[in-house]
Amino acid sequence: MTPRTAPFGRTLCAMVTPFTPAGALDVDGAARLAAHLVAEGCDGLVLNGTTGESPTTTDTEKAELIAAVRAAVGAGVSLVAGVGTADTRHTIELTRAAEKAGADGALVVTPYYSKPPQASVESHFRRIADATGLPLMLYDIPGRTGTRIEPATMIRLAAHPRIVAVKDCSYDFLGAQKVLATTDLAYYAGCDEHILALYAVGAAGCVSTVANAVPRQVAAILDAFDSGDTARATELQLRATPFIETMMNAGLPGTVTTKALLAELGLPAGPVRAPLLPADRKTVEGLRAEYERVAGPA
Numbered sequence: 001m002t003p004r005t006a007p008f009g010r011t012l013c014a015m016v017t018p019f020t021p022a023g024a025l026d027v028d029g030a031a032r033l034a035a036h037l038v039a040e041g042c043d044g045l046v047l048n049g050t051t052g053e054s055p056t057t058t059d060t061e062k063a064e065l066i067a068a069v070r071a072a073v074g075a076g077v078s079l080v081a082g083v084g085t086a087d088t089r090h091t092i093e094l095t096r097a098a099e100k101a102g103a104d105g106a107l108v109v110t111p112y113y114s115k116p117p118q119a120s121v122e123s124h125f126r127r128i129a130d131a132t133g134l135p136l137m138l139y140d141i142p143g144r145t146g147t148r149i150e151p152a153t154m155i156r157l158a159a160h161p162r163i164v165a166v167k168d169c170s171y172d173f174l175g176a177q178k179v180l181a182t183t184d185l186a187y188y189a190g191c192d193e194h195i196l197a198l199y200a201v202g203a204a205g206c207v208s209t210v211a212n213a214v215p216r217q218v219a220a221i222l223d224a225f226d227s228g229d230t231a232r233a234t235e236l237q238l239r240a241t242p243f244i245e246t247m248m249n250a251g252l253p254g255t256v257t258t259k260a261l262l263a264e265l266g267l268p269a270g271p272v273r274a275p276l277l278p279a280d281r282k283t284v285e286g287l288r289a290e291y292e293r294v295a296g297p298a
Contacts, residue, residue: 005186007164008078009044010205011219014051019270025061029268031072041219044078056273063101070102084109092131099134106134112145118153129162141169151175158183167207192244196237209254243294261287
């Protein structure tokens with residue numbers, strides 16, 4: 001098998017953005033959470049993604065978060081900054097600011113709501129890649145944006161020297177394999193239920209939301225596969241499935257469930273920002289029960 005190319009690490013966490021009880025950016029909490037995630041097995045962090053509530057953080061807060069986390073984890077951990085907006089000019093501004101603040105790469109989502117045709121999608125990514133020195137991770141999540149990055153578009157974009165990776169939330173496994181088979185793009189599973197499936201066909205790793213709570217368990221899936229113990233990797237992925245479902249598919253955004261569970265575990269998280277509302281107590285109890293099951297002895 002061709003050696004995997006993992007430009008941003010292998011086990012990346014889509015980190016939540018901690019806030020103070022009053023709702024301000026909790027810089028100290030973010031530094032502590034980032035250090036904890038790295039100590040528990042994450043070799044990369046994605047900051048200012050939608051799990052990090054990027055729609056409700058300011059440009060200044062985004063840059064402050066990157067700088068604080070960089071200072072906390074040092075130079076050996078990849079930091080990928082979410083910079084995607086529906087506006088190409090604003091996205092370029094955020095990418096340049098992320099580079100200045102210490103990011104190693106930029107996560108760029110498809111422009112949302114306006115539903116641009118593929119020629120516009122391709123132009124958007126090329127203009128961002130041309131405007132910065134950061135390598136880009138394309139983020140394909142049509143369920144949120146309303147627009148795919150079609151496999152043919154990805155294949156063309158792969159020729160750009162600064163477009164190096166994909167966070168895949170397309171639920172198009174055939175399309176992902178087409179791109180993996182014909183390009184050098186590093187694929188990262190963006191849906192936790194697909195971590196092992198994509199890794200088995202050559203993905204570089206994952207950008208995981210549940211890794212906020214169970215980083216060691218997410219890394220263990222990939223460790224087992226890398227060691228050749230595919231049966232163990234399968235066992236670990238399936239063991240995590242009910243927890244993933246509770247975190248990601250229980251009718252609440254992953255940000256809400258993640259922050260609720262982190263608070264329950266005594267880790268920095270804080271409240272969510274409106275329009276999101278906190279999880280109720282019944283949900284929190286269900287999250288804690290599933291966490292205890294998946295985090296306990298395997």
